[in-house]
Amino acid sequence: MDLILLGTGSPPPDPGTSGQADGIVVGGRLYLLDAGRNVSRQITAAGFPIKEVDHLFFTHFHSDHFTGFADFYISRWLFGGGAKVPLKVYGPNPVLEIVNRMLRYYEYDIEIRAEEGKSRDGLDIDVEVLVPGDSLEVDGIQVSVEKGTHHGNVDDIISYRFEAEGRSIVIASDGSPTGELVPFARGADVLVMHPCLPDQIIELLGQTPEMAEIIAGHHATTEEIGRTAAEAGAGKVVLSHLTPPLASMGQACKEVGQHFSGEVIGGVDLMRI
Numbered sequence: 580m581d582l583i584l585l586g587t588g589s590p591p592p593d594p595g596t597s598g599q600a601d602g603i604v605v606g607g608r609l610y611l612l613d614a615g616r617n618v619s620r621q622i623t624a625a626g627f628p629i630k631e632v633d634h635l636f637f638t639h640f641h642s643d644h645f646t647g648f649a650d651f652y653i654s655r656w657l658f659g660g661g662a663k664v665p666l667k668v669y670g671p672n673p674v675l676e677i678v679n680r681m682l683r684y685y686e687y688d689i690e691i692r693a694e695e696g697k698s699r700d701g702l703d704i705d706v707e708v709l710v711p712g713d714s715l716e717v718d719g720i721q722v723s724v725e726k727g728t729h730h731g732n733v734d735d736i737i738s739y740r741f742e743a744e745g746r747s748i749v750i751a752s753d754g755s756p757t758g759e760l761v762p763f764a765r766g767a768d769v770l771v772m773h774p775c776l777p778d779q780i781i782e783l784l785g786q787t788p789e790m791a792e793i794i795a796g797h798h799a800t801t802e803e804i805g806r807t808a809a810e811a812g813a814g815k816v817v818l819s820h821l822t823p824p825l826a827s828m829g830q831a832c833k834e835v836g837q838h839f840s841g842e843v844i845g846g847v848d849l850m851r852i
């Protein structure tokens with residue numbers, strides 16, 4: 580089982596990075612985790628046919644985690660012959676509402692193409708609402724769910740742990756660690772976290788120290804990430820989706836490394852770990 584960082588960018592559009600999305604690769608198939616901007620292009624760039632991606636796991640519904648969802652959905656149906664089976668979408672509330680609203684967005688286009696004879700196979704979405712404590716098996720992959728982070732006023736946010744082929748990968752998602760994250764990530768080979776650098780919020784965004792503290796309170800500081808990884812005994816930490824945008828990944832890695840002696844990887848789009 581490998582992790583591919585499909586998009587490591589921050590929320591604003593950026594010429595050099597794509598929006599937040601990861602891929603878990605097992606048995607040559609890609610399982611999608613969040614669907615930020617450009618996710619369809621990034622799946623293709625990673626060498627996977629979109630029509631063969633049948634599972635999508637969402638961590639939460641800040642828009643930067645699903646701006647690419649609609650494009651992914653319609654591209655999966657339309658291109659390369661199109662998907663033949665329903666898409667399976669997992670996530671916390673309000674996943675069902677997000678899916679139903681997205682489906683309405685393309686109704687017009689779908690009807691036009693179906694009238695011309697395009698098969699409706701692959702259009703359906705099966706939704707599974709997940710809550711902390713859930714665990715499920717998908718194609719032999721053990722998937723566990725926990726509330727691993729606090730993320731401002733987003734109550735419905737979940738972390739994922741994937742186990743297969745003798746490896747374990749934990750995606751914490753945005754936010755500062757809850758007390759559950761260390762036990763949840765215990766012994767993970769790879770722990771993915773999203774750091775916030777309050778100093779750079781002041782420097783790059785011109786915010787006051789007070790505002791920087793509020794923003795930092797919704798995210799994980801580098802110290803929290805380093806301590807979480809050390810206490811959990813993680814094999815390596817992967818950093819992605821920096822706050823603020825344009826913050827220094829080098830500095831983030833250095834700071835995390837002050838609290839964690841394992842490998843710290845500064846995530847880059849399409850990196851495979």
Ligand SMILES: [Zn+2]
Binds near residue numbers: 639641730753
């Ligand atoms: Zn978020």
